Amino acid sequence: MIPGEFTYHRPSSVAEAIAILASHGDEARPLSGGHSLIPMMKLRMAAPEHLVDLGGIADLKGISEDGGTITIGCMTTQHELIGSDLLADKLPIIRETSLLIADPQIRYMGTLGGNVANGDPGNDMPGLMQCLGATYVLTGPDGDREVAARDFYEAAYFTALAPEEILTAVKIPAPPAGHGYAYEKLKRKVGDYATAAAAVVLTMTGGTVASCSIALTNVADTPLHAADASDILTGSTLDASTIASAVAAAEAITDPASDGRGPAEYRTKMAGIMMQRALARAAERASA
């Protein structure tokens, strides 16, 4: 439970951080809250020779809104997400999800950037970002590029991020006022990753689903955007048989691991149940 040897860097600008990352290639890793990376280093499952702490770069923190897009700096902690009035107003599902991550101590340290860049299917934010249609800003030696959350994840711990890039911000289109939302997470105890979880954002008009977006957490080696399920539900009145076929469509794209949380079959079924419960709560919250 003791990490191997590494060199610690604390740059004060993004450019400087990228320069350090670029000069060490695969041997270097950004360090944000450290609450995914350091446990892996202690188990010697990760052994980076250079840690580039992003904590000294003031620009990387903060939450702002500009023309219907909400931008969150990568170093914004999960605790800060919970405390943000702007998010409470415009994107309350972020608060709801953040409160289900780990425990307060971890949320004081853990960042949004680290959570989405990590590539662990157990993290809750990646699925949520897929549900919200978020875009990640990746900054490298050649400047910024943007990748949709739905295109970012390739396999467990494999993402579109290049070794010399930093995920500097997350951009989220604010859903319309009156949208319904819910994040349902089944876990064994406080501090546990999801057995299965589902994020739902929808809008209703006159008892019919006008738009719907669903994503699932920890039931495959990447987060899953349940596009088919979302399509099936759009235009429906959320009647039992439509929900059943949407659940079946969502279950069909899962491919969970069997582990201490339960066998694969159970986790697939729980993804369906979480989705169903999230749908019900989201519909209840949606106006009109």
Next chain:
Amino acid sequence: MNDMTPTREQREAALEGMGCKRKRVEDVRFTQGKGQYVDDLKLPGMVFGDFVRSPYPHAKITKIDATEALKIPGVIAVLTAEDLKGVNLAWMPTLAGDVQMVLADGKVLYQNQEVAFVVAEDRYIADDAIQLVEVEYEELPVLVDPFKSMDPDAPVLRPDLEGKTEGAHGPRKHHNHIFNWEVGDEDETAKAFAEADVTINEMISYHRTHPSPLETCQCVASMDKVKGELTVWGTFQAPHVIRTVASLLSTIPEHKIHVIAPDIGGGFGNKVGAYPGYICSIVASIVTGVPVKWVEDRMENLSTTSFARDYHMTTEIAAKSDGTVTGLKVHVLADHGGFDACADPSKWPAGFFNIVTGSYDFPAAHLSVDGVYTNKAPGGVAYRCSFRVTEAAYCIERAMDILAQKLDMDPADLRMKNFVKADQFPYQSALGWEYDSGDYHTAMQKAMDTIGYRELRAEQKAKQEAFKRGETREIMGIGVSFFTEIVGAGPSKNCDILGVAMFDSAEIRVHPTGSVISRMGTKSQGQGHETTWAQIIATEIGIPAADIMVEEGNTDTAPYGLGTYGSRSTPVAGAAIALAARKIRNKAQMIAAHMLEVSEYDLEWDIDGFQVKGNPEARKSMKEIAWAAYHAPPPNMEPGLEAVSYYDPPNMTYPFGAYFCVMDIDVDTGVASTRRFYALDDCGTRINPMIIEGQVHGGLTEAFAIAMGQEIRYDEMGNVLGASFMDFFIPTAVETPHWETDHTVTPSPHHPIGAKGVGESPNVGGVPAFSNAVNDAFQFLGSTHIQMPHDSWRVWQAAKDLGAHG
């Protein structure tokens, strides 16, 4: 009397003696982070030891090469079994009569087994060096399933035992067999079954779990080569025994070994045994001449030092159609892992499992236990219970529910019908114990009335109907558990550890100013001995508890004792304390008589001093007597006021209790939520009700964890799963149910203060209450028995198998 003279009540209250909810004095330092634990110890020149461990569960070791590791600056030594052979310590005896490798000697028997011990200047260097020790393994076939351990073609796990047909506990019938232990009357029991109206037969498993104390196992060993003296600070629940064992193994004379157990952060049985870490640290200190510290990490603790349970209990009950039980037959397959390192009294290979007749008047019973080897870590310790008593309580409490179901009787009524009656005590059980005292019917009735048992059953019935009509997806279970524990090991006639009788001891010295230092052979790991021991003394000799210091754990200063586990401290050391205190009071009486110039027979004891019968104004307080003991003792009397007592208990004590659990289960997710948990405990005389309540809360929380998911699991390849707190279920305040506690008081007739011990009851009684609640919930769907642990996916699986998902 003027107004300043305290009343009797005030004098009594000032003592904070027995029955007082005295605040725990040790918590002043614990809550401020000022406890002194092993890892707080820093000695000049101290170095660190850490283990190279096997990734394989069963393999031959063909080569160990430490060349590269030794090249790292700061690496001092790498010890292997070959080095230990030089001092005859490659293997060590276990408490169960087996032998155990200290470091892998030619092969490994479980994943994470200790292979080499790296000694380095700091922990970081040691861990780096571990990665560079090259070990070549040749994998062997792995044996995980205990039910396959005695197959004719099962792999041979212990070539060192080849040809040994006789083990420490009788004949071995297979190369992976450790012992068979049989108790009871087989013929009488067979007769009961032949004549029975109703019988049940169920294989009830108690899965493998772990005590997982907050502080892991650790030590610092320091050999002073000039004086030839060895000092070992360690996480020892039984420091005196550790010293004796260390002396026998090392041949260093016992008086030249100083074993010190400082503050301990929880033990729960995990810190009873002797582990390779202790031995290797001692050897490393002897080799290097500097102090060596070894500290387990969490994964090492969970995966290597002493698991608990892993008992597979095929249980049969014979009964009449009216529910009267007539016979009990239990066969246990006990999975001991690679070595038999159970921490039981030496003659008890399955502990006190023969308490399995529980609280019921079985006229005939028969028990047979077979211990077997598998490729898993050794252990089998009593995790917050007396030796194998939790297993026994779970077995009988689950079986009684199964019988009730078969008879279509209410499980509480079935228990009431079969309880040993108050007038049957002392009661001789069919499997050989003499229960000291009990009043089961009163306790059960009180519990049922308090929780509103009949109303709960009515509610459950309504919910079952609603579930069948499709109106709810939630079902309700009521768990009933009535346990009888057997604690206080133990009488020398049947209990010893490696030949040392299981007595305990106390030494009390009253200083001239009337304050007290007292020392015991026990060792608190959080139980609050510094508080409660002082309360016993306060009541017995009339000196305020606040003026009494309690010290344990230093083998040089404390009297010899067998330590703290198995709820033995109060039944054994608690008695020694009371008797030592009474010796002091007897001497004080003679001194007081001399001071008051009366005969000692004219004096009577009154709270905190002696007074002349019929003339209470003429009195001497203990404080005055203490001064006189040093200042002007009576002629021909030794000065001083001090006593020692070694107590060999005449019998065990038998605490009991009635626990009820009300649970709601979501059949679609398998999530079970505990709505209510009521625990009535009878531990005889109550020394500190607040500490009892705390012990019950802690034990119930562990019981909840075990029943609902806490498990050390192995996959079929022998990989240990879940050996970190990410997976090993330790409930937080969020998951933990609210506990309702209650009590009755039935003192032990043979104990000087009537106390029985309570620390372990809640674990023993709690596990069946939770499991019975889950099982009870599913009964109406046709289920008979669902194995623990009841984590969500398994509960969901049970619901699915019963067709509850439609």
